[in-house]
Amino acid sequence: MADEALFLLLHNEMVSGVYKSAEQGEVENGRCITKLENMGFRVGQGLIERFTKDTARFKDELDIMKFICKDFWTTVFKKQIDNLRTNHQGIYVLQDNKFRLLTQMSAGKQYLEHASKYLAFTCGLIRGGLSNLGIKSIVTAEVSSMPACKFQGTMQKGVTDTPNKMFQWILCHRNGRLRRLTKPNIILKT
């Protein structure tokens, strides 16, 4: 990131732009946060691809979370996550005591109700990064007092679905057939 102010201002405008288009009826009410999160998702996917290009391979989930807390956060927000907690069963809590996107807003409880809009993009960012590294997750954020905030990620191990219109090559080793299935398949992983 060249200068953090660039992204900060752009992000603020993005949020207000999405909400303005909601008022004009282009986006349904209540879908603004989803829209921002999806934007962050796609950005996160691309960013992670760039950032992990030169790093060594990750050993496990914890390694990935540490990478997100340290390198990823440093590159995007110029600081590290202050606290990472996990219950070792798929739930991680990232705590940032001075979240860059919120420092300009207030230093206490003022504007608390609007804070969630400004965290949606970052939630998507984390979710996109994790999904590109192979982890499906749900990321939520909460703010109790600005500018500190917590991002909670829940890793999912369960149903995985294929994108539509993909070719799937399944080789049955038993009888040596090579088949090409064009129907989307839902694969359950227990």
Place this chain on the structure above:
Amino acid sequence: SPRRCVRAARGVRARTILASPLCLSSLGLEGALGNGTWRRPSPSSRGQGLRGGRATRQTLSSPAPRLPVPLLNAPLGAPGLLPARTHQKPRWSGALPPSSVGSAGSPIQRWLPAYGPSASLPGAELKTNRILSRLCLRPLQWLLVALGCCLNNLNYPLYIRSTPTENELKFHYMVHTSLDVVDEKISAMGKALVDQRELYLGLLYPTEDYKVYGYVTNSKVKFVMVVDSSNTALRDNEIRSMFRKLHNSYTDVMCNPFYNPGDRIQSRAFDNMVTSMMIQVC
């Protein structure tokens, strides 16, 4: 008798296997039916020429090979079989495919397929999958560059390219089976076969004609490259640098807003990079 075999081969046009017991026993498969499926030969469909019990028993008893068998490496059988079909010209030595763009420049560029959806799908090239094209096989540097994407244990190709386009299915098969080897290498079972922190996997396994190299990114995208073994000028460092270039281009593709992650790669910049790499090798 050889004459009966020739008649069978002529009669059964869609099945291009020559009626040679040696041929069939090394393959264990019937061949391309032209519609994308491969079938284990049933006794009824095998043709009259093979009623000799010896051939049948040999084929049935050989187990399906674990490593990919070079499907078209089988010897062509008795010389008496060849004159029956030599009048057919191998397809790829002739004119450009109709969908190619650009002029026929160097001989290498003539063989590179124009990028198009049909060029990279396995079904499109099956008509050319004739064994007799082996007759005129020149010592080419065959290079297949393939990307496989893994999304939660699903492996499907994002991009496959080979030069020349003959026998593409064999390469697809090889790449698909090499995914097993890739999975083995990246699973951290403490075997220390490969440095766990490295992205480059090195030589996956050598077959008699080809060497297969692998590379896995942190985002679980696998790059597989198949190179002709006779190309001894290609050293490890060069392969590494080729994989780095591939990875860089893939990263650019990923950051392209017009690309949805998980789709096939349609970017021309990526194509050009791969083309230049293949030209450099060949």
